[in-house]
Amino acid sequence: MNAGLLGVGKYVPSHILTNQDLENRMDTSDEWIRTMTGIEERRIADEETDTSHMAHDAAVEAIKDAGIKPEEIGLIIVATVTPDRPFPSVSSMLQYQLGAVNAAAMDVSAACAGFMYGIVTAKQFVESGTYDYVLVVGVEKLSKITDWEDRNTAVLFGDGAGATVVGKVSEGRGILSFELGADGSGGKHLYQDDKLKMNGREVFKFAVRQMGQTALNVIEKAGLAKEDVDYLIPHQANIRIMEASRERLGLPVEKMSKTIHKYGNTSSASIPISLVDDLADGKIKDDDIVVFVGFGGGLVWGGLCMRWGK
Numbered sequence: 414m415n416a417g418l419l420g421v422g423k424y425v426p427s428h429i430l431t432n433q434d435l436e437n438r439m440d441t442s443d444e445w446i447r448t449m450t451g452i453e454e455r456r457i458a459d460e461e462t463d464t465s466h467m468a469h470d471a472a473v474e475a476i477k478d479a480g481i482k483p484e485e486i487g488l489i490i491v492a493t494v495t496p497d498r499p500f501p502s503v504s505s506m507l508q509y510q511l512g513a514v515n516a517a518a519m520d521v522s523a524a525c526a527g528f529m530y531g532i533v534t535a536k537q538f539v540e541s542g543t544y545d546y547v548l549v550v551g552v553e554k555l556s557k558i559t560d561w562e563d564r565n566t567a568v569l570f571g572d573g574a575g576a577t578v579v580g581k582v583s584e585g586r587g588i589l590s591f592e593l594g595a596d597g598s599g600g601k602h603l604y605q606d607d608k609l610k611m612n613g614r615e616v617f618k619f620a621v622r623q624m625g626q627t628a629l630n631v632i633e634k635a636g637l638a639k640e641d642v643d644y645l646i647p648h649q650a651n652i653r654i655m656e657a658s659r660e661r662l663g664l665p666v667e668k669m670s671k672t673i674h675k676y677g678n679t680s681s682a683s684i685p686i687s688l689v690d691d692l693a694d695g696k697i698k699d700d701d702i703v704v705f706v707g708f709g710g711g712l713v714w715g716g717l718c719m720r721w722g723k
């Protein structure tokens with residue numbers, strides 16, 4: 414019996430911050446941002462909208478899509494590095510707001526790989542028979558830790574949330590394999606010290622190497638070959654990193670998810686937000702082999718290979 418994804422949802426703030434807007438605020442250009450990152454615009458939440466609000470709206474959509482009731486959820490996992498406050502956890506706030514009266518709640522801190530860590534944790538609880546349904550949310554309000562004086566990082570990030578309900582799926586479908594990993598020696602390259610700090614070049618080198626390798630590892634662990642992959646959803650950090658992973662799998666352009674131009678890097682929310690848009694656009698069909706792969710501050714990474722469908 415495999416665990417799979419039963420429903421999905423997302424929330425992105427309505428306010429759009431374009432590259433042109435940033436040109437007016439700092440020494441940068443639309444051309445530099447597009448060429449170096451693939452980003453054209455990103456969403457920024459207003460003061461009143463905190464991480465838990467975005468998580469809530471994405472979660473409500475995912476629960477509805479899964480066709481379950483909040484009281485049926487056994488565990489809520491929220492992946493975030495930008496909680497409303499250090500505690501109570503965003504997941505506890507969500508448990509109350511949703512009326513998920515039978516759910517345990519915990520937050521996971523694994524930066525941009527957080528959603529992968531969340532899904533893999535959910536899978537263990539579902540496949541062991543502990544919980545029927547686990548709600549997993551990836552959510553960030555990165556704008557509150559962005560250093561708006563630092564052009565190296567200010568142009569990269571956006572706010573948003575993506576959610577999914579993990580539960581049992583039919584034979585042969587669901588999560589076939591996964592990989593999680595960490596290399597804490599790289600923690601110095603990407604961290605929060607009041608504001609977010611990043612050595613972009615070091616993170617870039619790590620990401621190019623690790624994203625492709627993790628994708629290949631999960632394909633092999635699933636007993637499949639690169640040629641079997643129908644769709645790749647990489648963490649939307651930088652189009653050049655994403656392209657390197659796609660090329661390593663030998664996939665054509667249309668088989669890789671690309672939403673970075675619309676939302677920038679939304680960290681743990683980027684993979685589920687992309688998944689929601691790709692499903693709406695009909696890019697993923699039942700029984701497709703889909704590979705997800707993410708990396709982030711820690712340094713950490715995570716990937717999984719699944720056969721889509723309930």
Ligand code: ACO
Pocket residue numbers: 440441442445446449450524525564565566568603612613614616617620650651654678680708709710
């Ligand atoms: N506008 C204009 N010029 C800029 C900007 C900007 N916004 N930012 C940097 N530059 C300049 C630099 O000052 C430098 O100029 P110089 O050569 O005169 O010194 C030049 O552009 C090149 O800068 P680099 O930082 O060396 O460029 P690089 O090729 O490394 O690209 C980038 C920078 C896009 C940040 C890249 O390193 C990258 O994407 N790294 C990975 C980031 C990432 O994926 N982070 C995800 C993790 S997020 C998380 O976990 C929360």
